[in-house]
Amino acid sequence: MTTPSFIVELREKIGHDLLWLNGVTGLVEDAEGRILLGQRADTGEWAMVYGINEPGEQPGDTVVREIKEETGIDAEVTDLVAVTSSSEIITYANGDRTQYMDHSFLCRLKPGGNADPFVGDDESLKVGWFSRDNLPQPLAKSTIERLKIFDAYQRNKAAGDVHALFVSDGQLH
Template sequence: MTTPSFILNLRKKIGHELLWLNGVTGLVEDSQGRILLGQRADTGEWAMVYGINEPGEQPADTVVREIKEETGVDAEVTDLVAVVSSSEIITYDNGDRTQYMDHSFLCRLKPGGNADPFVGDDESLKVGWFSCNALPQPLAKSTVERLKIFDEYLHNKATGDAHALFMTDGKLY
C-alpha cells in the first residue's frame, strides 16, 4: 500500500506513535449482484476496496477514487452503510501504529463507466467480481467483519428499515 505523503510527513514528527485516521470501505455490486474484491499484495488476502481520506477529501469521494485507482472500475456511492471505529490498533511491519474510523459505503457501477476490473496499482495482485456464494479465500478479517455489517444493512433496507449503522457499547445499531 502506498502511504500518502501527508502521513509520511506526520510520521517524521511523531515517529511510530498511534495515529488516528479516517478510512473508507467500498462494497461495489454489479448488475448480477456480484461484489468487487481485490487480492492484497501485502497479505495475499482478498478484500473489499479500502482507503484513507486525504486531508479535506470527502469520504464518499475517497471511496470512489480508491475504487478507480485500485480496480479501474467506475463506481458511484448509493448508501452510507456504517461509521465504525476500529477497536484494534494495527502495528505495521515498520512499527507504525494506527487506528481507523471507517466509513463504509455501498456502491454501484457508474452508468456508462468502466465495469471491467483490472489491477490498477501496486496494492493488488488480482481483482475481480465474485458471487457472495463463492468468495475467494482467504478473505481478510476486516472484510469478513464488514461483510456482516453490509449484510445487516441490506437486510434492514429490504425490510424498510434502512439507516446507516453505528456501534456503541460494542453493539451495532
C-alpha cells in the same frame, strides 16, 4: 503499498506513535449482485476496497477514487452504510501504529463507466467480481467483519429501514 504523503510527513514528526486516521470501505455490487474484491499485495488476502481520506477530501469521494485507482472500476456511492471505529491498534511491518474511523459505503457501477476490473496499482495482486456464495480465500478479517455489517444493512433496507448502522457498546444498531 503507497503511503499518502501527508502520513509520511506526520510520521517524520511523530515516529511510530499511534495515529488516528479516517478510512473508507467500498462494497461495490454489479447488476448480478456480485461484489468487487482485490487480493492485497501486502497480505495475500482478498478484501473489499479500502482507503485513507486525504486531508479535506470527502469520504464518499475517497471511496470512489480508491475504487478507480485500485480496480479501474467506475463506481458511485448509493448508501452510507456504517461509521465504525476500530478497537484494535494495527501495527504495520515498519512499526507504525494506527487506528481507523471507517466510513463504509455501498456502491454500484456508474452508468456508462468501466465495469471490467483490472489491477490499477501496487496495492493488489488480482481483482475481480465474485458471487457472495463463492468468495475467494483467504478473506481479510476486516472484510469478513464488514460484510456482516453490509449484509445487516441490506436486510434492514429490504425491510424498509434505511438508516445507517453504527456500533455502540460492541453492538450493531
